[in-house]
Amino acid sequence: MPTLNLAGAGRFLVLVVVFLAGIWSQSSGLIDDFIFYLPDIQFLAVQHLWLTAMSGGLAILVAIPLGILLSRPSMARVAESMMQVLNVGTTIPTLAVLALSMSFLGIGTVPAVFGLFVATLLPIARNTYTGLKGVDPALMEAAAGIGMSPTQRLLRVELPNALYVIFAGIRTALAINIGTVPLAFLIGAGGLGELIFTGIDLYEPVMMLSGAIPTALLAVAVDILIAIIAFLLVPRGVNPSRA
Amino acid sequence: MIRLDNLTKVFDTPKGAVTAADHISMEVPSGEICILLGPSGCGKTTTLKMTNRIVRPTSGKVFINGEDTSSLDTQDLRRNIGYVIQQIGLFPNMTIEENITVVPKLLGWDKAKYRERAREMLDMIALEPDAFLKRYPSELSGGQQQRIGVARALAADPPVMLMDEPFGAIDPINRAVIQDEFLKMQQELNKTIMFVSHDIDEAIKMGDRIAIFRDGKLVQYSEPDELLAAPKNDFIESFLGEDRALKRLNLVKVRDLASEEIGLVRPDDTLATALQRIESYGYLNSIVMVNDKRQPVGIINASVARTTQGHCRDHYQSVPVVISLDDDLRKVASLMFANDMTWVPCVDDDGRIVGQITQRAITHHLGSRYRAHSKGDSSAKAAEASPSPASKE
Numbered sequence: 224m225p226t227l228n229l230a231g232a233g234r235f236l237v238l239v240v241v242f243l244a245g246i247w248s249q250s251s252g253l254i255d256d257f258i259f260y261l262p263d264i265q266f267l268a269v270q271h272l273w274l275t276a277m278s279g280g281l282a283i284l285v286a287i288p289l290g291i292l293l294s295r296p297s298m299a300r301v302a303e304s305m306m307q308v309l310n311v312g313t314t315i316p317t318l319a320v321l322a323l324s325m326s327f328l329g330i331g332t333v334p335a336v337f338g339l340f341v342a343t344l345l346p347i348a349r350n351t352y353t354g355l356k357g358v359d360p361a362l363m364e365a366a367a368g369i370g371m372s373p374t375q376r377l378l379r380v381e382l383p384n385a386l387y388v389i390f391a392g393i394r395t396a397l398a399i400n401i402g403t404v405p406l407a408f409l410i411g412a413g414g415l416g417e418l419i420f421t422g423i424d425l426y427e428p429v430m431m432l433s434g435a436i437p438t439a440l441l442a443v444a445v446d447i448l449i450a451i452i453a454f455l456l457v458p459r460g461v462n463p464s465r466a
Numbered sequence: 467m468i469r470l471d472n473l474t475k476v477f478d479t480p481k482g483a484v485t486a487a488d489h490i491s492m493e494v495p496s497g498e499i500c501i502l503l504g505p506s507g508c509g510k511t512t513t514l515k516m517t518n519r520i521v522r523p524t525s526g527k528v529f530i531n532g533e534d535t536s537s538l539d540t541q542d543l544r545r546n547i548g549y550v551i552q553q554i555g556l557f558p559n560m561t562i563e564e565n566i567t568v569v570p571k572l573l574g575w576d577k578a579k580y581r582e583r584a585r586e587m588l589d590m591i592a593l594e595p596d597a598f599l600k601r602y603p604s605e606l607s608g609g610q611q612q613r614i615g616v617a618r619a620l621a622a623d624p625p626v627m628l629m630d631e632p633f634g635a636i637d638p639i640n641r642a643v644i645q646d647e648f649l650k651m652q653q654e655l656n657k658t659i660m661f662v663s664h665d666i667d668e669a670i671k672m673g674d675r676i677a678i679f680r681d682g683k684l685v686q687y688s689e690p691d692e693l694l695a696a697p698k699n700d701f702i703e704s705f706l707g708e709d710r711a712l713k714r715l716n717l718v719k720v721r722d723l724a725s726e727e728i729g730l731v732r733p734d735d736t737l738a739t740a741l742q743r744i745e746s747y748g749y750l751n752s753i754v755m756v757n758d759k760r761q762p763v764g765i766i767n768a769s770v771a772r773t774t775q776g777h778c779r780d781h782y783q784s785v786p787v788v789i790s791l792d793d794d795l796r797k798v799a800s801l802m803f804a805n806d807m808t809w810v811p812c813v814d815d816d817g818r819i820v821g822q823i824t825q826r827a828i829t830h831h832l833g834s835r836y837r838a839h840s841k842g843d844s845s846a847k848a849a850e851a852s853p854s855p856a857s858k859e
C-alpha cells in the first residue's frame with residue numbers, strides 16, 4: 224500500500240532526525256539542558272495525552288454513531304447537506320475553534336477538550352459516512368436478499384466492510400488532535416504547549432524543543448498504535464494491509 | 467410452487483414512469499426450473515426481485531406454495547428463499563465458510579450442524595473444503611466465487627431458489643460443467659427455481675419451462691421444445707435465432723427417436739447374406755457385425771460383399787460409429803455429418819446394439835410442427851418431471 228509505505232518512510236525520517244539531533248545535542252551539552260526539563264516533560268506529556276484521550280475518545284463515541292445515522296437510507300435527503308456542513312466545518316482553523324470555545328466556556332480543560340473534540344469529530348464522522356456509503360450496493364442487496372434485518376446488515380456487512388476507512392479517519396483525526404493540543408495551553412489547559420509557547424516567549428530554544436519533540440513523538444506513537452489496532456480489528460478479507 | 471398473479475412494477479423516475487413489469491402472471495410448478503429470458507431491460511430482474519420483495523410490487527401478488535407472500539414477514543420469507551444475485555455479492559469480510567453459513571446462522575442452527583453443512587456444500591460444488599473454507603472471497607477466481615454464491619443460496623436447503631444469471635461470469639467451458647453439476651444437484655434436490663438468463667442455449671439446457679419477456683410483458687411461457695417448435699410471434703422467432711430447429715436437437719434424446727429395427731450380421735454369416743441384408747434394409751454402403759452378445763465388432767462394406775466370397779468374420783473393418791441411447795440428437799447429427807452416414811447404430815449401457823437412429827427420423831421430428839400431442843417425443847427433462855398440465859398460454 225503506497226500510503227502505508229509513505230507513513231513508514233515518514234516515521235523512519237523522524238527517527239533519523241531525532242538520532243542526528245541526539246548526536247548534535249550530546250556534543251554541544253544540550254542533553255543536560257533537556258534533562259533539566261525532564262520532570263516537566265513527563266508531567267505535561269501525561270496531561271497532553273489525557274487531553275487527547277478525552278477529546279478523541281469523545282469524538283469517536285459521537286462521530287461514529289453520527290456517521291452511521293447519516294448513512295441510513297431514511298436520512299438520505301438531509302445527509303448530503305449535513306456532510307457539506309461538516310466539510311465546511313473542517314476548513315475552520317482549529318485555533319479559531321478554540322478561541323470560540325473559550326469565549327463560550329471560559330478557560331481551562333473543559334473548553335479545550337470541547338474545542339479539540341469539535342476539530343477531531345469531523346474527519347471521523349466524514350469517513351464513517353463515506354465508508355458506509357461506499358459499501359457495494361450488491362452486498363447490501365445480497366444481505367437483504369438472504370433475510371438479514373437492517374441491524375444485522377449494519378453489524379455484519381456494512382460496518383466490517385467500512386471499518387478500514389473508518390480507522391483511516393480515526394488516524395487522521397488523532398494526528399490532528401495531538402498536533403493541536405499544544406494550542407490548548409493558550410486557553411489554559413496545559414499540555415506540552417506550555418513548554419513550546421513559554422520557550423518561544425522566553426526565547427529559550429531548548430525549552431521549546433523539549434515541548435516540540437515529545438509532541439512529535441507522541442503523534443507518531445499514537446499513529447502506530449491506531450495502525451496496529453486497525454490491523455488486528457479489520458477482517459483480513461477487507462484489510463489492504465493484510466492482503 | 468411459485469405463482470405470480472398480475473405482478474406489476476412501475477418505477478417513478480425523473481424522466482417519468484417506467485413500467486418494468488406489466489401484469490405478469492405465471493406459475494412455476496414445484497420441482498421445476500423456470501427460465502426468465504429476454505433482451506436487456508425487459509424486466510427479468512425486476513420480476514425476480516418482486517418474488518422475494520427486494521422490489522415492492524406496484525400491484526399484483528406472489529404466492530409461494532399457495533400462500534400470499536405479502537402476509538408473511540419479509541425476513542422470514544427471504545430466509546426460506548435461496549437468492550443468487552447477478553453480481554455474486556459474497557461478503558468480502560467473511561471467509562468462505564462464514565459466507566456459506568450466513569443463512570443457517572440466521573435460522574439459528576447449532577454450530578456443529580452449520581459447520582458440517584459448509585463442508586457438504588463445498589463438496590457438492592466440487593471445491594475441496596480444506597482448501598477453501600478458510601479463504602476469503604478475494605482469494606477466489608470469479609467462477610469459484612459464483613459457485614460459492616450458489617452454495618450460499620442452497621445452504622439452508624430452501625425449497626425455492628431465485629437465481630439471477632448465476633453462471634454469467636464463467637467462461638463457456640466451465641459454464642457447461644457447472645450447468646451439468648447443477649442439473650445433477652437439482653435431480654436430487656427438486657427445488658422450485660426461477661432462473662434469469664440472457665443465453666438461449668442455457669435456457670434450453672436448464673429450463674423445464676421458459677418465460678420470454680419483452681418490454682415488461684410476458685410474451686410466451688412454454689416448455690423448451692414447444693417454444694422452439696412453435697414460437698408465438700415474430701419477436702420470439704427472431705429472438706430464438708435462425709437455427710432454432712438445430713437447437714431442438716439438444717432437447718431430444720436418442721432414446722426418443724431410435725427404432726428397434728436394425729440389420730445386423732454375425733461373424734459366421736456369408737458375405738452374400740450380408741449383401742442381401744444391406745439391400746433389404748436400404749443401407750447405402752455397410753452393415754454392422756455383432757458378436758453373440760450383440761456387441762458391435764466391425765462393419766462389412768457393401769463393395770467388399772459384392773466382390774468377394776466368404777464369411778463375414780474374415781472381411782470386416784474397424785468398429786463402427788455407435789451412439790448411446792442417452793446422448794442427444796445434436797451429437798448424432800454431428801456424427802452423421804462427420805462420417806457421412808445416414809443412420810447410426812444405438813447401444814445400451816452394456817454396449818449391446820439395441821436399434822438405430824436415422825437421418826429421416828430426425829428430419830421428420832424437426833419438420834413436424836408441435837402437435838397437441840403425445841408427451842413421449844417432447845424433451846426428456848419434461849418427461850422426467852412429474853406430469854404437469856401444458857402451459858396455459
Ligand SMILES: Nc1ncnc2c1ncn2[C@@H]1O[C@H](COP(=O)(O)OP(=O)(O)OP(=O)(O)O)[C@@H](O)[C@H]1O
Nearest residue numbers: 477479484486505506507508509510511512513664
Ligand atoms: N430501481 C429502478 N429505478 C428505475 N428504473 C428501473 C429500476 N430498476 C429497473 N428499472 C428499469 O426497469 C426496466 C427493467 O429492468 P430490469 O433490471 O428488470 O431488466 P432486466 O431484464 O433484468 O435486464 P438485464 O438483462 O439487462 O439485466 C429497465 O428499463 C430499467 O431501466
Ligand SMILES: [Mg+2]
Nearest residue numbers: 510511512552
Ligand atoms: Mg437483470
